[in-house]
Amino acid sequence: MDFQLTEDQRALRDGVRELLEGRFDRAALRAAVDTAERTGSPSLDRELWRELGSAGFFSLTLPEAEGGVGLGLPEAVLAFEEAGRVLLPGPLVATFLAAGEVPGAASGDVVVTSADGALVPWLDEADVVRGDAKGAVPARSVDPLTPLHRLPGGAGRPGSAGEPGTGGTSALLTAAEQLGSAARTTEMAVQYAREREQFGQPIGAFQAVKHLCAQMLVRTEIARSAVYAAAVTGDPLEICGAGLLADDAAARNARDCLQVHGGMGFTWEADVHLHLKRAWVRAGAGRSAGDAEEALAAAL
CATH class of the missing domain: 1.10.540.10 (Acyl-CoA dehydrogenase/oxidase, N-terminal domain)
Structure with missing residues (x-):
């Protein structure tokens, strides 16, 4: 296929x-x-x-x-x-x-x-x-x-993640937004690692920075696979899992991107904090990670 x-x-x-x-x-x-x-x-x-x-x-x-x-x-x-x-x-x-x-x-x-x-x-x-x-x-x-x-x-039913109908679609589209943010912070980290120099060479040459960027890419691609697959099948449980992976990738990638930027990443002028804050808000507005994990575990 x-x-x-x-x-x-x-x-x-x-x-x-x-x-x-x-x-x-x-x-x-x-x-x-x-x-x-x-x-x-x-x-x-x-x-x-x-x-x-x-x-x-x-x-x-x-x-x-x-x-x-x-x-x-x-x-x-x-x-x-x-x-x-x-x-x-x-x-x-x-x-x-x-x-x-x-x-x-x-x-x-x-x-x-x-x-809702x-x-x-x-x-x-x-x-x-x-x-x-x-x-x-x-x-x-x-x-x-x-x-x-x-x-x-x-009040309300936060996010309705993993439920059929518009609730599941809402969760999937939110996961897609999280995926886009995760991909963008990965690009930002790699670009900064190539441009920023210390000790006469780009910081991307250092193993610790390489590992951070590689982990960001892996999280993004795993989340992308899950989100795309859930979009094809429309399966409520696959949507639930995709949401978990996308939320994790968006928040953790933003944090790692901040680490790659170092002190610059903590300034208001850098865009990293905007991705991290949006990832937090999207994840917090939907079904909690704990509830989503329980729903997946119950289906095993």
Whole structure:
């Protein structure tokens, strides 16, 4: 069986990457972070949201007869992986899942968030809230580009990871975002290891740094295999396992990337901390690792 991406899938991935690099590059990311720090809350780029809609980002899996692109979950995973690479902010998964059900969601004219967990992201910016967000109060978010509200009493079913239907799809697409972040921090670590010199040679020549970068690559590729496989099968347990691996790869790779950067990695100007904080928020908003492990163990 051939597990390589098809030519059309590679073209889709490259097209999404090109769009995001043109509209949300590092300068745009840092500008969004600076604005959030200055105003106390991030704001959603509605023009970019509509551009994503026009490009078919939110309607990838809708049938062509309904105005969608007519692709499948594997293609959606590729798109969300690219969004994770650049730390694209906003309730992407919730809006994607609402396409075809909430008018304007597919085109990007309407921003949708979901209140199906204890934490509700982007509540103030959303035009439509799916679920009951009554009584939600602002919660401090470690990620400057993901505003959060907490439901009273920690209500909801966090993440619904590994469940069939939209819950499983939500968990899988979130895992794809985590995968994209893990891949990006691996690239950042390797690039810095090649450029930074100590004792007259790049730090990437030192065995300890080589090992860190190699471990990051292994985590990323294992998570990629699991996420891609779960996208093909749609199996709830495979989605559950893919989420565990992707969460681990995103958080641990960001930490190792920080170690490769050394003291520079701890500064606000470095982007490493943004990947680590987003990985924490994504993992914390979904089903806990302990619950996911118990679900997998129960199925053995």
